[in-house]
Amino acid sequence: MKDAERARFKTILTARRAELAAMSRDSAVARKPVELDQQSVGRLTRQDALQQQAMANAQEVRRVNEQRKIDAALTRIDDSNYGWCEECGEAIAVRRLEIDPTALRCAACAGA
Numbered sequence: 001m002k003d004a005e006r007a008r009f010k011t012i013l014t015a016r017r018a019e020l021a022a023m024s025r026d027s028a029v030a031r032k033p034v035e036l037d038q039q040s041v042g043r044l045t046r047q048d049a050l051q052q053q054a055m056a057n058a059q060e061v062r063r064v065n066e067q068r069k070i071d072a073a074l075t076r077i078d079d080s081n082y083g084w085c086e087e088c089g090e091a092i093a094v095r096r097l098e099i100d101p102t103a104l105r106c107a108a109c110a111g112a
């Protein structure tokens, strides 16, 4: 992979990481434990509040997982290991990395 390409993916991954961090910050209130006091949840029933909290928590888990994959990809970029299939050692197609910049395997090895 060319340096310019690697730099471009680093920019994409860094931007996505910042986006995820901002979403986590914004959803912190939604993930707080649901208060027993009905006043604090306004017109929402406690059941609704619990459902929304569960959804916010599930989204947070997905974000944390994606952040981990992004961190690993950024480490590979810094170590110049980025863009190589971890299974067969061949270069991962740039087109594939554009769809998922955190991809670890080439299309053939991923069975895609």
Ligand SMILES: [Zn+2]
Binding pocket: 085, 086, 087, 088, 089, 090, 105, 106, 107, 108, 109, 110
């Ligand atoms: Zn492969």
